[in-house]
Amino acid sequence: MDKIKVPEDVRNYLMEAYSLSQQWSLPNERGNYESAKVLGEIREVAVIGGGTMGRGIAIACARAGYKTILVENDQKALDWCQRELDITYTREKQFKRLDDQKILKIKSALHFTTNLEDLKNCDLIIEAVFENMKLKKELFSKLDRICRDDCIFGTNTSSLDIDEMSLCLRNNTKLVGIHFFNPANLIKMVEIVYGSNTSQNAVATAFEVCKTIKKLPVLVGNCPAFLFNRLLAVYLEQTEKLLYIYGLTPQHVDEIVRNFGFLMGPLTMADMNGIDVMEKLKKENNWPLNPIETELLKRKRYGRKTNKGFYKYDEKTHKKENDMEVEQIIREISNGIQTNIQLICDQDVINFLLYPMVNEGFLCLEEGIIQHECLIDIMFILGFGWPPSIGGPMRFGRSVGMDKLSNTLSLWSSLEPKDRAYKLSETVKKAKLESLRSKI
Ligand SMILES: NC(=O)c1ccc[n+]([C@@H]2O[C@H](COP(=O)([O-])OP(=O)(O)OC[C@H]3O[C@@H](n4cnc5c(N)ncnc54)[C@H](O)[C@@H]3O)[C@@H](O)[C@H]2O)c1
DSSP, X not given: OTTOOOOHHHHHHHXXXXXXXXXXXXXXXXXXXXXXXOOSOOOEEEEEOOSHHXXXXXXXXXXXXXXXXXXXXXXXXHHHHHHHHHHHHHHHHHTTSXXXXXXXXXXXXXXXESOGGGGTTOSEEEEOOOSOHHHHHHXXXXXXXXXXXXXXXXXXXXXXXXXXXXXXXXXXXXXXXXXXXXXXXXXXXXXXXXXXXXXXXXXXXXXXXXXXXXXXXXXXXXXXXXXXXXXXXXXXXXXXXXXXXXXXXXXXXXXXXXXXXXXXXXXXXXXXXXXXXXXXXXXXXXOOOOHHHHHHHHTTOOBXXXXXXXXXXXXXXXXXXXXXXXHHHHHHHHTTOOOOSOOOSHXXXXXXXXXXXXXXXXXXXXXXXXXXXXXXXXXXXXXXXXXXXXXXXXXXXXXXXHHHHHHHHHHHHHHSTTOGGGOOXXXXXXXXXXXXXXXX
């Protein structure tokens, strides 16, 4: 936190968020940081799945000195995973985030296998296999028969219901969500998911491990997409409305957002995350695809990975370019669509993107998904790159003023009553009532 140059009031706010994140609790009265105990000493950790996330998690664990076993399906996948790890070490060395000594330490702590039986002495297992409930349940059922009774199971799922996942276990209290962010070896933020069956001691163990691997864990409750992706989905949905309803181009939207102070525009980010990944997230949660997503998916424009998404990317240099094809799609889809909410200037566009996100944050607080507003902010600063000077989404909302925020959101809700982005939180409704009363 020392390296972040931020105004003193924001800095103090983030320091408070940091200490509240350690004093973890949720309004579920099933235990908190004071009553919970770490389940013994953690010495041996396994990561299952050596893909994008698994490799990053394994590096973080091995770097902290845990004996770390990385598991893949078969030898071919394991060979590929080791080649990708070597590429990562070289890149990290170039960026001076790793040196030869640290790489050696990681390599000597990392072990590879294709045999789940090798995990019988593990204290913690984190799965990072494909986002598929059946696959994850089958895996945990096998591990349940192999591992010690006191071994904690963590899942890196970004959207699946961990209560349902835990049902495959003989003791369903030992499954906890440990949701890392990509790239997992670098991003400090980890969302710890306290499922309805999860024991307080499993949560405490996840917190302890995160502390050891130098991550900042924040506790959230189990809900579709958990907290971070739930707010992010609102932000991206609003972004895409700017294209398919208002006819704005990706570069125009990204430019407005960057001018506001974000390092990256939302459509550049969407291309990096993958439009196919968003499709999976939506499918899992029964959220409908919007017209622009449907059209891009139909054309296999998944983002950077296919060199085409909201933008196109040069095959050799990977340089981002505007794409006339996307602009044509936007023109066709948005043509003749009625715009009930009026957006006149760039600030209106920013409000359109961020106000519903703030409202979603209030909904999460009301549902008991997270304990404090400032924890949402620290998650977005450390997990999303939200500029600390703007303080995170909730602090941004407060700085706008609850009066203005609630009046605007109430108006949008009345104009678009069926749109779930404008389903008002009680906090916003109360602020609207107070605003009305103050005018009488
Ligand atoms: N990619 C992200 O940005 C991101 C971010 C947060 C969470 N997640 C979640 O992390 C998990 C993994 O995502 P990813 O992007 O790393 O996927 P990926 O496709 O890059 O990697 C998955 C890996 O799991 C391996 N695998 C599949 N079944 C296996 C099995 N039975 N045993 C051992 N290995 C097996 C595959 O061979 C593959 O290498 C998913 O649940 C995803 O939702 C992804």
